[in-house]
Amino acid sequence: MDQKKVAQLAPLWTTxxxxxxxxxxxxxxxxxELWSFVLKKALDSWIWIAxxxxxxxxxxxxxxxxxxxxxxxxxxxxPEGYRQGHCFTDFWAAYAAAIPEEQHTAVGKETGETAHVxxxxxxxxxxxxxxxxxxxxxxxxxxxxTPACLLLFLHRSNTERAILLK
Numbered sequence: 001m002d003q004k005k006v007a008q009l010a011p012l013w014t015t016x017x018x019x020x021x022x023x024x025x026x027x028x029x030x031x032x033e034l035w036s037f038v039l040k041k042a043l044d045s046w047i048w049i050a051x052x053x054x055x056x057x058x059x060x061x062x063x064x065x066x067x068x069x070x071x072x073x074x075x076x077x078x079p080e081g082y083r084q085g086h087c088f089t090d091f092w093a094a095y096a097a098a099i100p101e102e103q104h105t106a107v108g109k110e111t112g113e114t115a116h117v118x119x120x121x122x123x124x125x126x127x128x129x130x131x132x133x134x135x136x137x138x139x140x141x142x143x144x145x146t147p148a149c150l151l152l153f154l155h156r157s158n159t160e161r162a163i164l165l166k
Contacts, residue, residue, distance in 0.1 A: 006148040013079045015158035017055050017165060027085025028053040030117035031074065031095060033066060034124065036146075047124075047150065048074040051117040052082065055165055057158045058120070063147055071098040088113040128153055 019026040034047045048070055050060040060077035064070030071094035075083075084103075089095040091106045107113040128149060 006151055009151060009155055012058070012060070012151070012154055012158070015155055015162065016052075016057050016059060016079065016082075017162050019052075019081045019085070021081075023054075024085070026052075026054050027082050029059065029078070029082060029085055029087045030114045031087055031089045031099075032114055032117040032121060033071075033092070034121045035066075045146075046070065049117055049120065050074055050078050050082075050087075051120055053088075053116055055161055056116060056120070057161050058154050061150070061154060063150070066092075066094070068094040068097045071095060075099060090114060124150075124153065 030051045030053055032049055032051075034049065036045055036047060045063055046066045048062045048064070049058055051057070052059050059079060059082045060074050062070050062073040062077060064073065071092075075098045087095075087099050087104050089099070089104065089106055090109070095104060095106065105113070109115075109118065
């Protein structure tokens, strides 16, 4: 992984289309977490994603454990224009602790309210082998390659979505 490339990347929020202040649906977010591991399953890590429902761009992410602290990091990473919107999540307790109650709705998968972020997680697993659940391609070394690889993927994905939507 080319760390120089990663260091030259602009912040993730620069890849986002601005939400339309006249359209409240432009700030609806879907949040979810995705499990991965390094070397062995005991060394698990979680990738938390906040996805804009309208543009399908990732507006924020965090890598960490499955705790309220990591969820709070995702919430704080969401750009201000999007943080005013409504958020749909699963019933994981960390979401209710981090997201203001009036902006949060916890739903089951059967509702379809988190379908886009779930689909995005599948896409990530398909395109980046290190995130596949059962594989020989998982990360074998706890280094900076996985976060760097994820950040490069997010930049490319968001930029491609912005071009398609313009």
